[in-house]
Amino acid sequence: MFDISFGQLLLVMILGLVVLGPERLPVAIKTVAGWIKVLRRMSATVQLELNKELKLQELQNSLKKAEQSGLKTLTPEIQASIDDLKRVTESLQKEIDSAAHIDTPTHSDKDKS
Structure with a gap:
């Protein structure tokens, strides 16, 4: 890590012993070791977050490339499944729209009250 x-x-260590004395040197060493542990944990956390963000960015780029390539590269079976899903979705939407028209009250019912 450091080139020492x-x-x-x-x-x-000898300078620390002379400056701090034998009573305070162990406490100072423990304090510095605690700071180093905290810094290592923080750097590991930052590194993990950066890796996650990079992977997410790569995934988003891959999805954009897949969207840009369009549905041209799909197999016929998958294309048929997509077409079936589109038809079912359209029929369900029509049923929902027709049910919404039946359930709405008319203005003439309100006028009678």
Whole structure:
């Protein structure tokens, strides 16, 4: 991670011992270790979120490419299924529209009251 040799690490420990003293050095080391753990967790979380966003963006791009290619590359069986679904949808829409016309009250019924 950091390019620190053993000699440099030993020098930092000796300076820390001289500056902080033997009583406060272990507490300082634990505090710094806690900060490093928090930073590592935060960086891992950010990295996971970025990976998720990249995968989502790739999926959206793939879907856009598939939509742009259109229905030209579909097999005849899938195209037939899509046509059947369109016919069923249209018939259901017609039934809903006709039922809506039957259920609506006329103005003459309101005038009689």
